[in-house]
Amino acid sequence: xxxxxxxxxxxxxxxxxxxxxxxxxxxxxxxxxxxxxxxxxxxxxxxxxxxxxxxxxxxxxxxxxxxxxxxxxxxxxxxxxxxxxxxxxxxxxxxxxxxxxxxxxxxxxxxxxxxxxxxxxxxxxxxxxxxxxxxxxxxxxxxxxxxxxxxxxxxxxxxxxxxxxxxxxxxxxxxxxxxxxxxxxxxxxxxxxxxxxxxxxxxxxxxxxxxxxxxxxxxxxxxxxxxxxxxxxxxxxxxxxxxxxxxxxxxxxxxxxxxxxxxxxxxxxxxxxxxxxxxxxxxxxxxxxxxxxxxxxxxxxxxxxxxxxxxxxxxxxxxxxxxxxxxxxxxxxxxxxxxxxxxxxxxxxxxxxxxxxxxxxxxxxxxxxxxxxxxxxxxxxxxxxxxxxxxxxx
Amino acid sequence: xxxxxxxxxxxxxxxxxxxxxxxxxxxxxxxxxxxxxxxxxxxxxxxxxxxxxxxxxxxxxxxxxxxxxxxxxxxxxxxxxxxxxxxxxxxxxxxxxxxxxxxxxxxxxxxxxxxxxxxxxxxxxxxxxxxxxxxxxxxxxxxxxxxxxxxxxxxxxxxxxxxxxxxxxxxxxxxxxxxxxxxxxxxxxxxxxxxxxxxxxxxxxxxxxxxxxxxxxxxxxx
Numbered sequence: 001x002x003x004x005x006x007x008x009x010x011x012x013x014x015x016x017x018x019x020x021x022x023x024x025x026x027x028x029x030x031x032x033x034x035x036x037x038x039x040x041x042x043x044x045x046x047x048x049x050x051x052x053x054x055x056x057x058x059x060x061x062x063x064x065x066x067x068x069x070x071x072x073x074x075x076x077x078x079x080x081x082x083x084x085x086x087x088x089x090x091x092x093x094x095x096x097x098x099x100x101x102x103x104x105x106x107x108x109x110x111x112x113x114x115x116x117x118x119x120x121x122x123x124x125x126x127x128x129x130x131x132x133x134x135x136x137x138x139x140x141x142x143x144x145x146x147x148x149x150x151x152x153x154x155x156x157x158x159x160x161x162x163x164x165x166x167x168x169x170x171x172x173x174x175x176x177x178x179x180x181x182x183x184x185x186x187x188x189x190x191x192x193x194x195x196x197x198x199x200x201x202x203x204x205x206x207x208x209x210x211x212x213x214x215x216x217x218x219x220x221x222x223x224x225x226x227x228x229x230x231x232x233x234x235x236x237x238x239x240x241x242x243x244x245x246x247x248x249x250x251x252x253x254x255x256x257x258x259x260x261x262x263x264x265x266x267x268x269x270x271x272x273x274x275x276x277x278x279x280x281x282x283x284x285x286x287x288x289x290x291x292x293x294x295x296x297x298x299x300x301x302x303x304x305x306x307x308x309x310x311x312x313x314x315x316x317x318x319x320x321x322x323x324x325x326x327x328x329x330x331x332x333x334x335x336x337x338x339x340x341x342x343x344x345x346x347x348x349x350x351x352x353x354x355x356x357x358x359x360x361x362x363x364x365x366x367x368x369x370x371x372x373x374x375x376x377x378x379x380x381x382x383x384x385x386x387x388x389x390x391x392x393x394x
Numbered sequence: 395x396x397x398x399x400x401x402x403x404x405x406x407x408x409x410x411x412x413x414x415x416x417x418x419x420x421x422x423x424x425x426x427x428x429x430x431x432x433x434x435x436x437x438x439x440x441x442x443x444x445x446x447x448x449x450x451x452x453x454x455x456x457x458x459x460x461x462x463x464x465x466x467x468x469x470x471x472x473x474x475x476x477x478x479x480x481x482x483x484x485x486x487x488x489x490x491x492x493x494x495x496x497x498x499x500x501x502x503x504x505x506x507x508x509x510x511x512x513x514x515x516x517x518x519x520x521x522x523x524x525x526x527x528x529x530x531x532x533x534x535x536x537x538x539x540x541x542x543x544x545x546x547x548x549x550x551x552x553x554x555x556x557x558x559x560x561x562x563x564x565x566x567x568x569x570x571x572x573x574x575x576x577x578x579x580x581x582x583x584x585x586x587x588x589x590x591x592x593x594x595x596x597x598x599x600x601x602x603x604x605x606x607x608x609x610x611x612x613x614x615x616x
Contacts, residue, residue: 273527273556326527326556368613371562375569375610379603382573386580386595393591 027136030069035137037066038096040130041110043144047237048182050119050148054239055086058115060130060142062096063108070097072135076113080128082121083146089115093135119148151180152243153187153208155232158215163252168345169197169221172247176205176232177213184208184234184241189216192229196222196249208234219343222249258288260313260337260349262321267355273302273324274355280310280337281318288313288339296334296350299325313339327355402505406581410502414585418497423476423504430507431472433514438468440521444528448551452544472510479503479601483583486597492587502582506575513571517564524560565613569606576602 041063046056058078064071073096077089090113099108113130125147132140154177161170178184187205191198203216220228228247233240265278276295282288291310295301302324310319327333333355338348401409442464446457480503484496528551551557576598584594 368558368562371566371613372610374566375606375613378566378569378573379606382576383599383603386599390592390595 031071031134031136032138034064034066034069034071035134035140038062038064038071038132038134038140040140040142040144041108043130043142045146047239049180049236050083050146051150051236051239051241052119052122052148054119054236056117056119056237056239058083058117058128058130058144058146060113060144061110062113062132062140063110064096064099065106065108067099067101067106070095070109071137073111073132074135075133075139076131078115078117078128078130080117080126082119082124082126082148083117083128084120085115086118087116119146121148123148123150147181149181152241153178153180153184153232153234155189155230155243155245157247160247161254162256163254164220164222164225164249165251165254165257165347166223167221168341168347169219169343171217171219171343173215173217174230175213175215176208178208178210180236181210182236183210184236187214187232187234190231190233191218192231193227195224195226196220196228198228220249221345222251225249225251256285257341257347258282258286258313258315258339259284260288260291260339262293262335262337262351262353265353267353273326274299274333275305275322275324276333276335276353276355277320277322279318279320280313282313282315285315286341287315289341291319291337291339293321293323294336294338295323295325296336299327299333301325399508402508402578406578409505410578410582410585413502413505413582414498418495418501420497420501420504423501423507424473426504426508426511427472427476430510430514431469433511433518434472435465435468437514437518437521438464440518440525443525444551444557448548476500476504476507479579482601483579483597484587486600487583487587487589487593490587490589490593490597492583492589492593492597494585494587498586499583502586503579506578506582508578509571509574513567513574516567520560520563520567524556524563527556528560562613565609569609572602572605 039062040060042059042061044059044061046059047054050056060076060078062073062076073090073094075089075091076094078085094111096111097109099106101107117128125145127143127145130142130144134140154175156175156177158173158175160172164170174189176187176189185207187208189203189205191201197220199219203218205214205216208214226249228249229244230247231242231244233242235241259282260280261283262278262280265276268275268277280291280293282291289312291313292307293310294307301307305322305324308321308323310321313319323335325333332352334350335353336348336350338346340346401412439461442461446460449460450457477500480496480500483503484492484499487494487499552561579602580591580594580598583589583597584591587594587597589597
């Protein structure tokens, strides 16, 4: 009878193996000791800190500190309600072999388990569970911390000109800072918008470490008041994110710019050609390069000084000029001053010069006195001469 | 003809007295005025340049029309003024009981216009010096519908400093040479109309001074 029972139990055991396919563990003192030396040596989240809805990976490094005996792992999985697993568990058996002894000490054997996860959670700190099931022992449960933080990169205008002027190139300096607890990569600063030229339109910054900041200079030439868009694209792990800011470009006077002013004006007219002489003084705070003075319509520039190049004028410096022109309309003539700033932008200004009161009065009064006097003398001589001639003949 | 132009210039009394003994002929006076007219036409060609340029944008071809018109008008104008001056002198001398033919008066006035040749030459030289400096405003098609624009452009041309100086100088030159001619006209009229020198002087001086006053008035109001 006893023999029959032994055979029956063997048959049942084999049937159980056949049905479940799982060998029943043989928990021994040694296997329990070996399982006790299995530990999670490192956990790596990529990205290290998630945004909400970011997809990433978590890698667990499981080490076997026992140099004598390996362990067989039946099952490895990751579980949490907020940081959800989107890849499968490790369901097949695997072996973590024994570590080895070296002169430096015990070198454990490490096996990694990687899971894909999604941060289906709001901002906060979470503790997902990693679990291992050993064939010959109980399981291993490990809870590691991971954070979800939605703080984006910060874009700021570090420096900008006092004012923009039409067609004038000005440089703005943009700072991109990373206030997050993890590094971001593939940071790309992009300029968007219309009615201006921006150089460069894209700036590749690359990786930006946690707490780090970097700057980028952008030369902007606006053609009308507009809004300049700054977009910073970056990857948190493999998840693309972006942050944008708008920078209004408003035209206005540049408080520091060079300001050439004409003074000490003298107007002369010779045979229909007007000569305007005077001084140009730079009343601004920056250099005025290549200052050129010329007359505008209705004046028609004439030789020898159709235009007069004064040259460089430093702040508070002055230079003399002379322009020559003819005009059909002897009232007020616009005189154009043009100069270049440090970027080579040509800036022009106009100043009206009265020529009627100066030039005409200096040459002739309202009445053409000279020809009238000459005419009177001629008539007087003619009539008087004949009068005396006739009287003498009498 | 025994008398020369030197006699006319230096001894006008003798010249015209001798002329009375000859047959009336206006051939030589007409030639004198032709020379003066040709030079005057050349001057008109130069002077009409700015006006033609100003009007060029107003109508295609008007530039050529202005210049082509100005030249014959200047040439013919000399003869028209010859007749007008003669008519005035003839009419005024009639008040002093003058009795000579119109043709004879025409003849002496023609001879008396000899200084106008020199006057025309000087005017031509002045024109060639001054007119190129005149910058004429350009009229466009739009001006055709706006007479004010044309008026403004004409005023601008007149008020151009170079044009103003030119007008003043030319006026003085013309006054000077008219007076020179007037002296000959007085002597010539005396014999042509058989009146006293005093009466002839009155007949010539009144219209000549009147014309000079008109020229000076034009200068003032311009």
